[in-house]
Amino acid sequence: GVWPDGTEVWCQVGDLDPWDAVVTESTGTAAFKVESEVTDTVESGTAYTIFIKYPTTEYAWFEDTVKRTRR
Numbered sequence: 001g002v003w004p005d006g007t008e009v010w011c012q013v014g015d016l017d018p019w020d021a022v023v024t025e026s027t028g029t030a031a032f033k034v035e036s037e038v039t040d041t042v043e044s045g046t047a048y049t050i051f052i053k054y055p056t057t058e059y060a061w062f063e064d065t066v067k068r069t070r071r
Contacts, residue, residue, distance in 0.1 A: 001028045006055045013048040013066070016041075044068035 002025060009021040009030035016038070021030035030052075043066070050062040 002026060003028045004054055008053040009050065009061070011048055011050045013042055014046045042066050042068075 003023070005025055007023050007025055009023050010018045011021070011032060012018050019032055019034050019038075021032050023030045046066045048064060048066060049060050051058065052061040
């Protein structure tokens with residue numbers, strides 16, 4: 001679907017500064033690009049929440065914990 005102009009999406013991971021998404025309202029999508037030097041410091045089990053804010057409404061969109069895997 002289409003999101004209204006001005007829609008914002010961000011992710012709060014633990015106590016880190018929020019990670020803002022690039023929002024494309026016309027396709028109703030949000031994309032995150034967070035460099036490994038930031039994500040490498042996040043431990044497995046850390047809680048995170050993805051928020052969405054339409055021009056008049058803000059809410060927690062998704063909540064979970066980080067699940068790290070070894071490569």
